[in-house]
Amino acid sequence: MVCVARLVQRRSAVSTRRRLARFDRLRVGPLKAEAFTSTLHSQRLAALLGIALGVSFSICFVTGLLSDLIQTPPAWFTWPARPVGLYRVTQGLHVATGFASIPLLLAKLWIAYPRLWAWPPVAGLLHLVERVSLIPLVGGSLFLLFTGVLNIGFWYPWGFFFPTGHYWAAWITIGALVVHIGAKATIARHALGRSRSLANGRMPGGLTRRGFLGAVTGAMGLITLTTAGQTFSPLRGLAFLAPYVPGVGPQGFPVVGTPNADTVKQAQQIGTYRLMVSGAVSRPLELSLEDLQALLQHEADLPISCVNGWSQTLRWKGVRLADLVVMAGAPSDSSVTVQSLQPGTYDVSLVNPVQLQDPDTMLALAVNGEPLHVDHGFPVRLIGPNRPGVTNTKWVQRVSVD
Amino acid sequence: MGAEGVGGLTPLPPEEDRLSNAADKGPANRRLFSIMAVIGWLVMSYGVYGLIINAAQTHPSSWLVWFLGGIVVHDFLIAPVVIGVGVLVSRAVPDHYRGPVQGALIAGGIVALTALPYVLGFGRSSSNLSALPNNYATALGTLLLLVAAVAAALVALRRNRRRAR
Numbered sequence: 001m002v003c004v005a006r007l008v009q010r011r012s013a014v015s016t017r018r019r020l021a022r023f024d025r026l027r028v029g030p031l032k033a034e035a036f037t038s039t040l041h042s043q044r045l046a047a048l049l050g051i052a053l054g055v056s057f058s059i060c061f062v063t064g065l066l067s068d069l070i071q072t073p074p075a076w077f078t079w080p081a082r083p084v085g086l087y088r089v090t091q092g093l094h095v096a097t098g099f100a101s102i103p104l105l106l107a108k109l110w111i112a113y114p115r116l117w118a119w120p121p122v123a124g125l126l127h128l129v130e131r132v133s134l135i136p137l138v139g140g141s142l143f144l145l146f147t148g149v150l151n152i153g154f155w156y157p158w159g160f161f162f163p164t165g166h167y168w169a170a171w172i173t174i175g176a177l178v179v180h181i182g183a184k185a186t187i188a189r190h191a192l193g194r195s196r197s198l199a200n201g202r203m204p205g206g207l208t209r210r211g212f213l214g215a216v217t218g219a220m221g222l223i224t225l226t227t228a229g230q231t232f233s234p235l236r237g238l239a240f241l242a243p244y245v246p247g248v249g250p251q252g253f254p255v256v257g258t259p260n261a262d263t264v265k266q267a268q269q270i271g272t273y274r275l276m277v278s279g280a281v282s283r284p285l286e287l288s289l290e291d292l293q294a295l296l297q298h299e300a301d302l303p304i305s306c307v308n309g310w311s312q313t314l315r316w317k318g319v320r321l322a323d324l325v326v327m328a329g330a331p332s333d334s335s336v337t338v339q340s341l342q343p344g345t346y347d348v349s350l351v352n353p354v355q356l357q358d359p360d361t362m363l364a365l366a367v368n369g370e371p372l373h374v375d376h377g378f379p380v381r382l383i384g385p386n387r388p389g390v391t392n393t394k395w396v397q398r399v400s401v402d
Numbered sequence: 403m404g405a406e407g408v409g410g411l412t413p414l415p416p417e418e419d420r421l422s423n424a425a426d427k428g429p430a431n432r433r434l435f436s437i438m439a440v441i442g443w444l445v446m447s448y449g450v451y452g453l454i455i456n457a458a459q460t461h462p463s464s465w466l467v468w469f470l471g472g473i474v475v476h477d478f479l480i481a482p483v484v485i486g487v488g489v490l491v492s493r494a495v496p497d498h499y500r501g502p503v504q505g506a507l508i509a510g511g512i513v514a515l516t517a518l519p520y521v522l523g524f525g526r527s528s529s530n531l532s533a534l535p536n537n538y539a540t541a542l543g544t545l546l547l548l549v550a551a552v553a554a555a556l557v558a559l560r561r562n563r564r565r566a567r
Contacts, residue, residue, distance in 0.1 A: 030423065033423075034422070036422060038488070041421040042419050043419050043421050046421055099516070102512065102515075106512055107508075107512075109481065110484060113477075114421055114422050114423040115421060115423065116423075116477060118425065119423060119424070119425060123425055123427055123428055124427070126428045126432055126439075127426070127428030127429070130435070130439075133442065133443075136446055138472070138473050140469065142472030142476055146472060150525070153520050153524075154526075154527065154530075154533050154534065155519055155522075155525035157524075158468050159464030160461040160464050161461075164456050165453075165460050165461075167452070168449050168450075168452040168460060169449070169453075169469065170449075171445060171449030172449035172453075173449075174445060175443065175445030175447075175449060177442070178441050178445060179435075179439045179443065179446075180442075182431075182437065182438020182442065183428075185431070185434060186431040187430050190430075191419065206504065207504040207508075211504075211505050212504075214505060215504070215505035216508065218505075218509045218549070219508070219512035219513050222509070222548075222549075226545065240536055240544070241520060241536070241542070242536070243520055243525070243534050244532065244533065245532075245535055254533070255533070258527075258530045
């Protein structure tokens with residue numbers, strides 16, 4: 001019985017091969033055997049770059065999830081106010097790692113390119129699953145890096161809202177990465193164990209594998225050196241390719257959200273401005289800019305840590321948010337919603353009890369010794385330690401205690 | 403950007419490390435793959451679910467165009483162009499100097515592609531002069547010159563070494 005089964009199996013394998021052979025006429029262009037001859041199409045290089053990408057994408061995924069949790073916190077999540085620069089580091093890392101992943105991804109795709117034209121295209125169910133999973137992996141990886149680079153460059157040629165589209169693409173890409181690791185872990189281990197030298201299999205005169213990795217690393221180095229200065233101040237002088245440069249902007253720092261015509265007009269008629277403190281309070285407040293200036297002023301050095309990856313420390317001066325909440329008769333461990341007078345996507349932000357109780361969380365009236373520029377939120381903006389820049393609401397009109 | 407398909411000029415690499423377009427049997431460790439595939443597809447399903455329930459923000463049809471568009475542009479435009487350039491370089495550049503030239507094209511090409519959105523500057527706006535404040539074309543040009551200078555130095559070094567021999 002066993003013998004018969006084997007015979008049948010062998011015969012069917014032979015006939016399958018014969019049947020497939022008829023399709024070999026379709027092997028043209030890149031599908032032809034030996035269409036790709038460069039020794040740089042190497043499993044070893046693919047494994048090395050794959051591991052590097054696995055690490056960089058994991059860093060981007062974790063820091064990205066964190067940034068989303070901070071901005072739309074579920075009930076179980078409380079983002080602390082200290083250390084002051086934690087978000088500056090995690091988000092700086094998110095953007096810098098994304099930039100550094102571009103050379104890695106392009107190199108990896110080139111190395112693996114012959115596999116796109118594998119013949120026969122599918123060999124069995126698992127192989128089919130493996131190959132289909134490459135669509136979300138490659139599509140997602142390119143999508144994440146491309147939309148990320150364009151987003152921080154303020155260019156939106158697409159129809160979706162960037163943070164949401166980028167966020168869900170990240171889940172899809174990471175899922176596809178898990179499948180890919182499952183498919184390649186064993187092969188990668190073999191490929192890396194097989195030979196110690198990167199220089200073997202060199203073509204006459206052509207680039208060695210080490211040279212290839214050198215060129216890719218060089219590109220990573222140049223991109224990092226010329227962008228990381230947007231958050232890492234020792235490199236600030238080299239930030240030629242950064243879409244924002246600390247030190248450049250009104251009052252010496254960049255602007256992301258800009259005031260509309262209404263906001264500018266209201267800022268000019270400052271006599272009519274009132275800050276409202278309302279919600280779960282026993283004494284609702286209505287304060288003019290003069291009233292605010294007459295309250296106890298607090299000063300602190302705090303960074304603006306932009307979601308776009310730049311950051312800059314500035315000296316802020318204003319009224320502690322907790323002081324206002326207590327003045328209105330609410331406890332200082334309340335949750336607070338801060339609302340801008342300018343409607344828009346980012347017109348409200350939440351301040352959790354831990355943030356509110358931090359002495360440096362304030363409604364700033366001045367920066368570096370000058371009243372705020374309208375681009376920076378005149379008359380009043382929220383600023384606090386360890387908060388994403390986008391949650392430091394500008395042109396504050398209302399503080400409501402939840 | 404290595405040398406591609408120049409009939410018979412390049413020897414085949416060690417068979418075992420070769421990443422070719424030859425048939426492969428799929429995942430080496432079927433058990434590991436099956437487990438990871440289930441986990442991965444669950445995670446992907448969560449992503450697709452999120453994409454759909456947030457359709458008001460994600461605009462799935464536009465999202466899909468950009469998601470798949472990347473594959474089309476890369477696999478059928480960028481990669482063939484890169485390979486074409488690789489073939490030209492392998493034919494036009496003498497063996498001894500080909501390495502530095504290829505390296506410079508790889509590094510320069512990647513940096514140029516990364517900087518391109520800022521060089522084009524579509525994100526500039528008159529209401530915010532602090533966004534994209536640099537001259538990105540000049541910056542990119544300088545970086546490309548730097549890459550070319552390194553490649554030229556390597557070529558000169560090789561030439562000297564050959565002469566010394």
